[in-house]
Amino acid sequence: MQPNLHSFPLRPGRVHEVCGPGATSFAAILAACGAGPVLWVRQDWVTEVLNPVGLSAFFDPARLLIAQAPSQTDALAVTEEALRDGSVPLVVTEITRPLDLRQGRRLQLAAGTGGSTGLCLIPESMGSNAAETRWHASPRLAPDGPDSTALRWELIKNKTGTLDAWDVRWDETAHRLHVVSPVGERPGTAQARG
Amino acid sequence: MWFPRLASDRALRRRAVEGPFALPFALVQKQASADRLVCLNAAAETLGLHRGMALADARVYCPDLVTAPSDPPAEARFLETLRRWATRYCPWVGRDGGDGLVLDVTGATHLHGGETAMLDDMRTRAARSGLALRAGLADTRGAAWALAHHGEGIAAPGDTLTALGPLPVTALRLPPDTVTALQRLGLRLVADLAAAPRAPLARRFGRRPLARLDQALGQMPDPVTPQPDPPHYGIRLSLPEPIGLARDVMAGTERLLDRLCARLQEDEAGARILLLTLRRVDGDSRQVELRLASPMRDPARILPLFTRGIEAVDAGFGIDQLRLEAARTEPLPAQQLGGPVNAGGPALDDLVTRIGTRIGLENVLRYLPADSHIPERGFSAAAAAFSTPESGWSSPRPRPLRLFPPEPIAASGPHPPARFRWRAMTLATARATGPERIAPEWWLPDESWRHGTRDYWRIETGQGRRLWLFHTPAAPGWFVQGEFP
Numbered sequence: 001m002q003p004n005l006h007s008f009p010l011r012p013g014r015v016h017e018v019c020g021p022g023a024t025s026f027a028a029i030l031a032a033c034g035a036g037p038v039l040w041v042r043q044d045w046v047t048e049v050l051n052p053v054g055l056s057a058f059f060d061p062a063r064l065l066i067a068q069a070p071s072q073t074d075a076l077a078v079t080e081e082a083l084r085d086g087s088v089p090l091v092v093t094e095i096t097r098p099l100d101l102r103q104g105r106r107l108q109l110a111a112g113t114g115g116s117t118g119l120c121l122i123p124e125s126m127g128s129n130a131a132e133t134r135w136h137a138s139p140r141l142a143p144d145g146p147d148s149t150a151l152r153w154e155l156i157k158n159k160t161g162t163l164d165a166w167d168v169r170w171d172e173t174a175h176r177l178h179v180v181s182p183v184g185e186r187p188g189t190a191q192a193r194g
Numbered sequence: 195m196w197f198p199r200l201a202s203d204r205a206l207r208r209r210a211v212e213g214p215f216a217l218p219f220a221l222v223q224k225q226a227s228a229d230r231l232v233c234l235n236a237a238a239e240t241l242g243l244h245r246g247m248a249l250a251d252a253r254v255y256c257p258d259l260v261t262a263p264s265d266p267p268a269e270a271r272f273l274e275t276l277r278r279w280a281t282r283y284c285p286w287v288g289r290d291g292g293d294g295l296v297l298d299v300t301g302a303t304h305l306h307g308g309e310t311a312m313l314d315d316m317r318t319r320a321a322r323s324g325l326a327l328r329a330g331l332a333d334t335r336g337a338a339w340a341l342a343h344h345g346e347g348i349a350a351p352g353d354t355l356t357a358l359g360p361l362p363v364t365a366l367r368l369p370p371d372t373v374t375a376l377q378r379l380g381l382r383l384v385a386d387l388a389a390a391p392r393a394p395l396a397r398r399f400g401r402r403p404l405a406r407l408d409q410a411l412g413q414m415p416d417p418v419t420p421q422p423d424p425p426h427y428g429i430r431l432s433l434p435e436p437i438g439l440a441r442d443v444m445a446g447t448e449r450l451l452d453r454l455c456a457r458l459q460e461d462e463a464g465a466r467i468l469l470l471t472l473r474r475v476d477g478d479s480r481q482v483e484l485r486l487a488s489p490m491r492d493p494a495r496i497l498p499l500f501t502r503g504i505e506a507v508d509a510g511f512g513i514d515q516l517r518l519e520a521a522r523t524e525p526l527p528a529q530q531l532g533g534p535v536n537a538g539g540p541a542l543d544d545l546v547t548r549i550g551t552r553i554g555l556e557n558v559l560r561y562l563p564a565d566s567h568i569p570e571r572g573f574s575a576a577a578a579a580f581s582t583p584e585s586g587w588s589s590p591r592p593r594p595l596r597l598f599p600p601e602p603i604a605a606s607g608p609h610p611p612a613r614f615r616w617r618a619m620t621l622a623t624a625r626a627t628g629p630e631r632i633a634p635e636w637w638l639p640d641e642s643w644r645h646g647t648r649d650y651w652r653i654e655t656g657q658g659r660r661l662w663l664f665h666t667p668a669a670p671g672w673f674v675q676g677e678f679p
Contacts, residue, residue: 014308021658021659021677024595024596024677024679025679026593028679036472037542041679043558047595047598047599048597048598049595049596049598050595050596050597051569051573051575051594051595051596051597051676052563052572052587053563053572053589053592054567054589054592054593054594054595054596054676054678054679055595056587056588056589057589057592057593057679058679060574060585060587061561061563061587062560062583062584063548063583063589064560064561065558065559065560065578066558066559066560066561066575066578067553067557067558067559068553068558068559069553069557070553074552074553077552078549078552078553079544080546081549081552082545082549085541085544085545087312087539087541087542087544087545088542088545088579089378113569132509138658138659139658139659139660139678139679140658141624141625141654141655141657141658142654149678149679151679152658158355158635170679179303187301
C-alpha cells in the first residue's frame with residue numbers, strides 16, 4: 001500500500017465507519033486488500049442489493065457471506081457475534097439508523113476481543129462517537145478516460161491520527177489501489193473537509 | 195397381530211383419562227366433502243355406529259359421541275413404533291396394511307415360553323397400553339391374517355385347513371366384490387371354496403381367489419417383508435428431581451451429547467439438525483432446535499451452540515426429562531487431522547451456526563454465479579450452510595456494484611439526457627458509454643422485463659456519481675438500475 005495513504009487498510013480490532021455514495025466500493029476495496037472470508041450483514045427489507053458480478057472486479061465473491069437480518073437490532077447482534085468470534089477478518093454492516101453510544105461501544109469491545117475489523121456503512125451524518133475512524137467516500141469524474149474508477153476518500157474522523165483526503169483509483173487488472181495526485185498537487189495534500 | 199382400533203386407541207391414549215374411555219368415541223375424516231367416521235372405540239360400536247358412516251348420521255344415533263380429527267401420518271408413525279416394539283418377539287417384523295403387523299416367529303416362540311404364552315404376553319402388553327389386539331398364529335402369513343381378523347387362535351402346525359375351514363371367505367384377503375360374488379354362489383366358508391372345483395372358479399374369478407387360498411394353505415409363497423430399520427439417533431435422560439437452572443440443563447445436555455456423538459461416531463455420521471426436547475413437570479414440553487451449518491459430531495463444539503436456545507426456554511416448575519435427537523444426519527467420514535485446512539474451517543461453520551440460531555440458517559447466504567445476461571439473474575443466492583463456494587465469476591463488461599429496482603427518471607429519446615433528476619438530485623451527464631443492448635430471456639417469463647429489450651448506458655455525471663441507466667425502446671422510458679463504484 002502507498003505509504004502516504006495512512007490509516008488504510010483500516011486498523012484491525014476496531015470498528016470503522018464509512019459514508020457517502022462510494023461507501024460500497026470503499027468496503028469492496030478494503031475486502032480486496034485483505035484475505036479470508038468477508039461477512040456482509042444487511043437488512044432484508046432494503047431493496048438495494050449488492051451485485052456480486054460487479055464485486056468480482058474487486059475480489060472473488062466466493063469469499064463473501066451475506067447475513068440478512070430482519071431488523072437493525074438483529075443486524076448489530078450478528079455483527080457483534082461475528083466480531084467477537086474473530087473467524088471472519090472483515091465484517092461489513094449496513095446501518096440504516098444511527099447507533100447510540102452503547103451499541104457502538106459494544107461493537108468496539110467485540111472487535112477488540114476477536115481482533116477482526118468492523119466496517120459500518122452508515123447514511124450520511126449518522127456516525128457514532130465510538131467509531132475509530134470515519135471516512136467519506138464519493139466517486140469523482142475522472143478527467144482522463146471513461147473506464148476510470150476515480151474516488152475521493154476523505155478521512156473525516158480519526159481517533160488516533162490526523163484527518164486527510166486522497167484521490168484514489170482502483171486498478172481492476174492489477175487489483176491494486178493507486179493514489180492519484182490531483183493536477184498541480186502532491187498526493188496527500190488535498191484539503192480535508194471538516 | 196391386528197389392531198382393529200389402532201387409530202382411535204392412539205387418540206384415546208393421548209387423552210389423560212383414568213381407566214378405559216367409557217363414552218362413545220370416533221375419529222372423523224373429511225372424505226368427499228362429508229365428515230365420515232374412520233375409527234370407533236368399542237363403546238361406539240356397541241351403539242350401532244360403523245366405519246364410513248357420516249358424522250351427521252352418527253350424531254342422530256348417539257348425541258354424546260366424542261369425536262376428534264383423524265391424523266393418518268401420526269397413525270402410520272404409531273404403527274412404526276409398534277413395529278419396533280414387536281421386534282422384541284422376533285427379528286423379522288413387517289407391516290401389514292395400515293393397522294397390522296406380521297411377525298415371522300419361526301424358531302423364536304420357545305424364548306417366550308411357547309406359542310400360547312407368547313400370544314398371551316402380546317395381549318397383556320397391548321391391553322396394558324390401551325390397545326385392542328387380535329392375534330392369530332399359523333403356518334402361513336395368510337392363515338395367520340385370517341385367524342387374527344376372524345376369531346383368534348392358533349392353527350395347529352400342518353393342519354391349516356381345519357382351522358381356516360369354518361371361517362368366512364372374507365378371511366382370504368379378497369376384494370369386496372369378489373367376496374360378494376362368491377357368497378352369491380353359495381361359497382360362504384373357506385372350506386367350501388377349498389372343496390370347489392378349481393378350473394371353473396379360475397375361469398369365473400381369475401386366479402386371485404385361488405392364489406389367496408393357496409397362500410393361506412402354504413402351497414404358494416407369501417413372504418414376510420421386514421422393514422429396514424433406519425438408524426435412530428435419539429437419547430433421553432430422565433431426572434429424579436426437576437431442574438430449572440440453565441446451567442443444569444446444559445450439564446444434562448452435555449451428557450446426552452456425549453452419548454449421541456459416540457453413536458454418530460460409530461456410524462460415521464454427523465448431525466445436521468438437533469432437537470432437544472425438555473419435558474416439564476406439568477406435562478408440557480419445550481423444544482430447542484439447533485440447525486448446524488455443517489454436519490458435526492464433536493460434543494465440545496456443539497454444546498456451546500445450544501447455549502442461546504436453552505437460555506430462552508421457560509422452565510416453568512422444572513424440567514424432569516431431556517431428550518436429544520438428531521433429526522437429520524449426513525454421512526461424515528473420519529478425516530485426517532492436520533494437513534491443509536479449507537477456507538474458514540470449523541470456526542467459520544460454528545459462527546454461521548450461531549448466526550443461524552438468531553436470524554435463521556437460510557438467511558446466511560452466499561452468492562453463486564449464474565449463466566445469464568440479465569443483470570438480476572447473473573447470480574443466485576444460496577444458503578451458505580447447504581452450498582459450497584464456487585468461483586468462475588466473470589463480467590465481460592463493467593457491471594455496477596449496487597443494483598436496485600428500476601427507478602424511472604424524466605427523459606425521452608434514445609440518447610441519454612444531458613440533465614436529469616434522480617433521488618432529488620440534479621445530475622448532469624458528463625460522459626455516456628453505451629448503449630449495451632440486453633434482450634429479455636423469452637424462455638423465462640419475467641414481469642419486470644415486459645417492456646422488452648433494454649439499452650443500457652453507463653453515465654458518468656459531472657457530480658461524480660456513475661449510474662447505470664437503461665432505455666426501453668419499445669415503451670419509451672428511462673430508468674436508473676444501478677450504481678458503479
